[in-house]
Amino acid sequence: MITVHHLNNSRSQRILWLLEELDLDYEIKFYHRNEETNLAPPELEAIHPLGKSPVVTDGENTVIESGAIIDYVLRRYGNGRLMPTPNTPAHEQYLQWLHYGEGSAMLPLMLRMYTGRLPDGGEALQPRINDELDRHLGYVNAALEGVDWLVENVLSGADIQLSFVAEIAPLLHPAGDFINLDGFRIRLQERPAYQRALEKGGVYAFGPAGD
Numbered sequence: 680m681i682t683v684h685h686l687n688n689s690r691s692q693r694i695l696w697l698l699e700e701l702d703l704d705y706e707i708k709f710y711h712r713n714e715e716t717n718l719a720p721p722e723l724e725a726i727h728p729l730g731k732s733p734v735v736t737d738g739e740n741t742v743i744e745s746g747a748i749i750d751y752v753l754r755r756y757g758n759g760r761l762m763p764t765p766n767t768p769a770h771e772q773y774l775q776w777l778h779y780g781e782g783s784a785m786l787p788l789m790l791r792m793y794t795g796r797l798p799d800g801g802e803a804l805q806p807r808i809n810d811e812l813d814r815h816l817g818y819v820n821a822a823l824e825g826v827d828w829l830v831e832n833v834l835s836g837a838d839i840q841l842s843f844v845a846e847i848a849p850l851l852h853p854a855g856d857f858i859n860l861d862g863f864r865i866r867l868q869e870r871p872a873y874q875r876a877l878e879k880g881g882v883y884a885f886g887p888a889g890d
């Protein structure tokens with residue numbers, strides 16, 4: 680059975696959502712961020728040396744990285760759900776989003792969060808970071824023009840991967856700048872499977888009600 684090593688207020692929330700969409704049996708092992716440093720507890724390093732979440736363990740497999748975990752779960756347990764047919768143009772799009780979410784889109788969001796903690800707010804870096812933030816959020820926003828979901832307008836693992844970007848974006852950007860992204864966030868958070876994942880996962884500061 681899949682075990683999700685789940686950290687509060689983290690990207691592993693989307694893995695719980697994925698598993699709820701698929702209605703799979705799984706276990707959650709809870710880890711709590713240090714209240715001062717916000718870092719994961721050292722126990723997570725016993726599961727994987729990076730000590731980050733999400734991590735899933737499943738028999739002999741230990742898988743890190745949200746995109747790889749989504750891919751793993753859907754290939755092994757999805758029975759074709761939440762993923763376009765392999766080797767079709769739609770599947771290539773799906774893979775692109777799966778990598779893009781963490782490979783590109785999260786970078787300016789993380790840079791804004793980290794540089795904001797510098798004594799001067801990282802002032803000199805902000806114009807470049809803001810350009811990148813606008814570029815990436817604008818790209819996702821444009822991809823959602825006139826559609827509910829990213830690939831063929833059908834919910835897939837790609838939307839689950841990008842959900843964290845959509846949930847972090849409002850913390851760093853004025854509301855209303857990316858209305859398709861706002862609609863996407865509201866839509867995904869309304870899903871019953873998302874709501875069940877929220878109940879099971881415990882504290883999650885980026886959900887619909889800020890928890």
Ligand SMILES: N[C@@H](CCC(=O)N[C@@H](CS)C(=O)NCC(=O)O)C(=O)O
Nearest residue numbers: 689690718719731732733744745781
């Ligand atoms: N790209 C990785 C990021 C993993 C990651 O950095 N997770 C954060 C939580 S959102 C974490 O574990 N932070 C705690 C720490 O760094 O100690 C993924 O998508 O799985």
